[in-house]
Amino acid sequence: MKCSKVLTTSLAAALLFSVSAFAAEGNKGTLILPEKVTVEGRELPAGTYKVQWDGSGPTVQVNILHGKDTLVTVPARLVPEATANPVNSYGSRTEADGTKSLTTIYFSGKTFNLEIGQSEATQQWKTDSSK
Numbered sequence: 001m002k003c004s005k006v007l008t009t010s011l012a013a014a015l016l017f018s019v020s021a022f023a024a025e026g027n028k029g030t031l032i033l034p035e036k037v038t039v040e041g042r043e044l045p046a047g048t049y050k051v052q053w054d055g056s057g058p059t060v061q062v063n064i065l066h067g068k069d070t071l072v073t074v075p076a077r078l079v080p081e082a083t084a085n086p087v088n089s090y091g092s093r094t095e096a097d098g099t100k101s102l103t104t105i106y107f108s109g110k111t112f113n114l115e116i117g118q119s120e121a122t123q124q125w126k127t128d129s130s131k
Contacts, residue, residue, distance in 0.1 A: 028052045029107040030088055031064065037092050037102045039064060039116065042072045044102070051105060053078075053114065062105075062114060076105075077115040084111050 031049040038044070044064065049071070053060040057078030063070045091104035105114040 027054070027060075029105070029110070031090060031105055032088055033090065035100065037090075037100045038095075039072045039102045040074050043099075044071065051114070057112075060114070062116065074116055076117070078112050079115050081111045081113060084109050085113065 029051045031051050033044060033046050033049065036043055036045045047066065050065040051062060052065065053062045053076065055061060055078075060076055060078055062074050062076045064072045064074075085106040085108055087106075088108045089106045090102060091106075092100040093103050094100055102116050104116060107113070
């Protein structure tokens with residue numbers, strides 16, 4: 001009986017650990033920028049970046065990394081999608097000075113997107129799939 005209780009507790013702990021690891025694994029993706037964009041005043045040149053976020057939504061903290069270096073941390077919203085995104089892509093807004101600001105990140109195979117910064121009502125959408 002005592003062995004059964006220890007085994008049950010061990011299995012529950014292992015399950016909790018694996019669920020936590022799976023959730024953490026799901027909170028990252030790839031951002032491919034074929035052009036430079038600005039995020040929170042920081043210019044990101046064209047390239048491939050790693051995106052990680054903390055939280056399960058709707059509000060999360062997003063880190064955009066190049067290699068192991070965090071380039072920018074920004075608040076975002078997890079927004080559900082009706083269907084899975086077919087490709088990694090992003091949305092941007094052209095500012096008055098001609099620069100482009102990152103507004104949304106879409107991840108291939110995921111049924112959500114990340115809205116960066118401002119609320120949905122103030123954004124003009126331009127989705128650009130990986131070229």
